[in-house]
Amino acid sequence: MTSAALSTVHLTPGQAAWRRFRRHRLALAGAVIILVLVLGSALGPYLLPFDDTYIDIMKRFAPPFSGAHILGTDELGRDVLARLMMGGRVSLSVGIVAMVMAMAVGIVVGAFAGFYGGVVGAVLMRLVDAVLCFPTIFLLLALAALTEPGPVTTTVLIAATAWMSVARIVEAQVRSLREREFAVAALAFGSSNLRIMFRELVPNAIAPIVVAATLNVAQAILLESYVSYLGYGIQPPAASWGNMLNNAQIYLTSAPWLAIAPGLAITLAVTSFNFLGDGLRDALDPRMNIP
Amino acid sequence: MARYVANRLAQAMMLLVIVSAIGFAILHLAPGGPLSQFAVSGQMTQEDLDRVTRQLGLDRPLPIQYLDWFGRMLKGDWGKSYRDGETVLTVISSHLGATLELMATATIIAVLLGCWIGIIGALRRYSLFDTLATVGAMIALSIPTFWFGLVTIYVFSVKLGWLPAGNRETVGDGSFLDLMHHLIAPALVLALVETAMWGRFMRSSMLEVINQDYIRTARAKGMPEWRILTVHALRNALLPMITVAGLQFPTLLGGALVAETVFTWPGMGRLFLDSIGYRDYPVVMGILMFSAMMVLIGSLLADIFYAVVDPRIRVG
Numbered sequence: 001m002t003s004a005a006l007s008t009v010h011l012t013p014g015q016a017a018w019r020r021f022r023r024h025r026l027a028l029a030g031a032v033i034i035l036v037l038v039l040g041s042a043l044g045p046y047l048l049p050f051d052d053t054y055i056d057i058m059k060r061f062a063p064p065f066s067g068a069h070i071l072g073t074d075e076l077g078r079d080v081l082a083r084l085m086m087g088g089r090v091s092l093s094v095g096i097v098a099m100v101m102a103m104a105v106g107i108v109v110g111a112f113a114g115f116y117g118g119v120v121g122a123v124l125m126r127l128v129d130a131v132l133c134f135p136t137i138f139l140l141l142a143l144a145a146l147t148e149p150g151p152v153t154t155t156v157l158i159a160a161t162a163w164m165s166v167a168r169i170v171e172a173q174v175r176s177l178r179e180r181e182f183a184v185a186a187l188a189f190g191s192s193n194l195r196i197m198f199r200e201l202v203p204n205a206i207a208p209i210v211v212a213a214t215l216n217v218a219q220a221i222l223l224e225s226y227v228s229y230l231g232y233g234i235q236p237p238a239a240s241w242g243n244m245l246n247n248a249q250i251y252l253t254s255a256p257w258l259a260i261a262p263g264l265a266i267t268l269a270v271t272s273f274n275f276l277g278d279g280l281r282d283a284l285d286p287r288m289n290i291p
Numbered sequence: 292m293a294r295y296v297a298n299r300l301a302q303a304m305m306l307l308v309i310v311s312a313i314g315f316a317i318l319h320l321a322p323g324g325p326l327s328q329f330a331v332s333g334q335m336t337q338e339d340l341d342r343v344t345r346q347l348g349l350d351r352p353l354p355i356q357y358l359d360w361f362g363r364m365l366k367g368d369w370g371k372s373y374r375d376g377e378t379v380l381t382v383i384s385s386h387l388g389a390t391l392e393l394m395a396t397a398t399i400i401a402v403l404l405g406c407w408i409g410i411i412g413a414l415r416r417y418s419l420f421d422t423l424a425t426v427g428a429m430i431a432l433s434i435p436t437f438w439f440g441l442v443t444i445y446v447f448s449v450k451l452g453w454l455p456a457g458n459r460e461t462v463g464d465g466s467f468l469d470l471m472h473h474l475i476a477p478a479l480v481l482a483l484v485e486t487a488m489w490g491r492f493m494r495s496s497m498l499e500v501i502n503q504d505y506i507r508t509a510r511a512k513g514m515p516e517w518r519i520l521t522v523h524a525l526r527n528a529l530l531p532m533i534t535v536a537g538l539q540f541p542t543l544l545g546g547a548l549v550a551e552t553v554f555t556w557p558g559m560g561r562l563f564l565d566s567i568g569y570r571d572y573p574v575v576m577g578i579l580m581f582s583a584m585m586v587l588i589g590s591l592l593a594d595i596f597y598a599v600v601d602p603r604i605r606v607g
Contacts, residue, residue: 026426130309133583135545138563142317142579145567218433225435226549230564249441249553253449263438271433278429 020283027279030272037269041088050079052086053237064257072257075247084261087239092269094155094240095221101159102220103213106166111197113167114174125171128164136161140223144232154233158223166212173205207284214277218270225266241266295598303591310583311364315357318576364580370573374566379577383559389459390558394547396478401485406532408486409493410525413501424494428487436546440480440553447476457555477554481546485539492535493528500528530601537593541586 011019021027045052055076064072064080071080113124131139140161147153177183178201186196202209221241227233228242236243241262248259344350351359363369369379408428412421448456454476455461461469500506501524509519548560555561559578566574 026429126305126309130306130313132541133306133310133586134313134579135541135548135582135586137545137548138579138582141563141567142575145570145575146317222433222435226437229437230552232567245438245441249444252441252445256445256449259438259441259445263435263442266438267430267434270435271430274429274433 017283021279024275024279024282026275027282030275030279033268033272034276037088037265037272038092041085041092044085044088045082048079048082048085050082052078052082052239054078063255064261071261072255074244074258075251075255080244080258080261083239083244084241084265087241087244087262088265088269090151090234090238090240091221091224091242091266094151094158094224094234095217095269095273098155098158098162098220098224099213099216101156102163102216103166103209105159105163106212107170107202107209109163110167110170111174111202114171115178115193115197115201117175121171121175124167128167128171131161132164134161136223137226140227141230141232144227149232149235151234151238154224154227157227158220161223162216162219166209166216169208169212170202170205173208174201177201177204210284211277211281214273214280218273218277221266221270221273225262241269292598296595299591299594303587306587307584308361310587311361311580312357314576314580314583315360317579318572319353369577369580372566372574373571374569374574379573382562382574383577383581386557386559386562388558389556390544390547390551390560392474393477393481393550393556393558394543396474397481397485397547398543400478400482401489402532404482405486405489406493406529408490410497410528412490412494413497413528414520416498421494424490428490431483431487434483436480436484436549437553439483440477440550443476443480444553457553459557477550477556480553481543481550484546485543488539488542489532489535493532496531497524497528500524503527530597533593533597533600537590540589541582544582544585 055078056073057076059073060075062073064070066072071084074080074083109124109128113121113128140157143157143160144154147157174197182204183196183200186200191200224233224240225242225245228240229245231243231246234240234243236246244262245259248255248262251258367380371378372382375382408424412424415421443454444456447454455473457473459470459473461473501520506519506524509523510516514523547558548563550556551558551560552564559582563575563578565571566578
């Protein structure tokens with residue numbers, strides 16, 4: 001066998017993962033859409049001649065594609081496209097930051113529970129079970145109603161209701177990795193427990209963690225849109241995809257485009273993150289692949 | 292079996308204690324704690340507030356207050372609504388029926404449709420049907436339920452005028468047909484996500500079963516294919532669905548709340564939102580605790596029922 005033939009057989013794990021991921025066309029499409037949404041919200045507002053909070057009462061309820069306003073205007077004459085882009089900044093940031101927070105909490109709780117096991121593990125995991133008993137949306141709304149609304153509060157509260165699934169995944173991984181030779185070797189070297197947990201065990205569980213993180217962003221964007229839609233999340237005049245739908249229901253008969261644009265944006269973003277997570281699951285760990 | 296049930300019951304009781312502790316902590320998160328309603332109204336002086344605090348025992352140490360609160364909850368004393376002075380349990384039970392009606396209808400649709408899609412998908416793996424179902428399920432899981440509700444209202448109520456835009460019945464009508472007419476849209480919207488979930492779980496459960504040795508044995512014996520599928524495969528593939536039902540419960544309840552808010556359905560979810568709007572904390576807390584308990588009991592029942600139908604579980 002020639003060396004060229006051999007080199008195609010022996011792929012590094014990264015290359016093999018990239019191959020499997022590339023085959024997952026919907027995940028690839030998801031990644032591209034996410035990129036477009038992020039760039040569009042980040043750069044779009046600079047290219048648009050309209051400000052997202054500029055009120056032009058004479059031009060209210062302009063339908064889409066009817067003039068200068070590509071996606072029309074809302075009940076106060078604000079440009080819908082500008083609001084969609086600025087709202088995208090808020091919704092996507094809330095989703096991603098909430099995911100990072102949820103991951104941090106979930107990884108720490110899961111690592112401690114999985115590593116120490118026994119009473120510590122039991123107490124931590126029962127706490128996870130208990131929080132999971134509350135339907136997420138009820139818990140989130142109750143907390144949001146009791147606190148001062150705003151982007152920071154909303155993000156923290158979403159994270160507070162989303163860390164449990166990560167904790168479960170990390171706990172299971174750490175509990176099984178703890179028994180493996182490399183972990184035992186690290187212990188024999190005299191590494192501290194914290195070092196073993198976060199430098200040896202957690203990095204070896206990175207594949208399921210990355211998948212969970214991606215799916216977590218999708219969940220966080222959905223939750224943000226719902227609390228903001230009900231008026232307990234991001235507050236106007238700032239736009240978010242959720243609070244743009246807040247008034248849309250009243251004008252459903254006369255101005256349906258106000259409901260369509262933000263809803264499509266949310267669906268597009270959430271679908272993309274979900275497909276991306278699915279593709280990453282196939283790519284990073286073929287064994288995790290649910291048939 | 293008795294040991295398994297006792298074990299599982301003890302676990303559930305322990306969870307209930309932690310759940311109630313979380314509920315108690317949330318209650319005290321409210322600005323001004325349980326007395327915030329009076330503090331906000333401004334009709335009471337600081338002296339009055341101090342007096343009420345003492346009368347209600349809110350100056351005692353928190354652990355004592357918690358035990359007292361937990362004890363009263365177990366006895367069914369969940370406090371009174373600020374809004375109309377009714378007991379919290381009365382208010383909740385008067386809205387429970389509407390929510391259960393919505394949840395039950397959506398579940399029936401989702402179980403039948405989801406299981407069918409899942410089974411066909413597993414039997415014809417990677418076929419066009421399977422691919423469409425898998426992609427469709429992912430999209431269904433990604434659409435915000437409340438927005439899908441809005442779109443449904445726009446298409447079927449505003450444009451076509453086929454279905455009412457909300458509520459449980461027409462005022463002054465309330466016949467069976469009228470009730471059904473109002474039920475269709477919210478039930479289908481809620482069923483969308485549930486169907487996707489059931490379809491996915493059913494597909495993977497069925498795939499797992501049809502690759503088992505005993506299915507090959509049945510084929511080798513020359514048993515007709517339909518008999519293999521119905522008698523051997525399906526019976527075993529449906530078993531894990533009991534667990535799925537238990538796991539799905541919180542999502543279903545949360546989804547019902549979302550659907551209720553869009554369709555102004557007079558159930559627990561609508562009550563929850565209204566109570567939040569009125570800052571009616573006893574009812575908000577009541578619904579939160581009530582739903583957590585429903586979830587707890589739901590998963591307990593699912594586990595016990597599973598052990599009844601599948602003897603392998605009891606040993607482990």
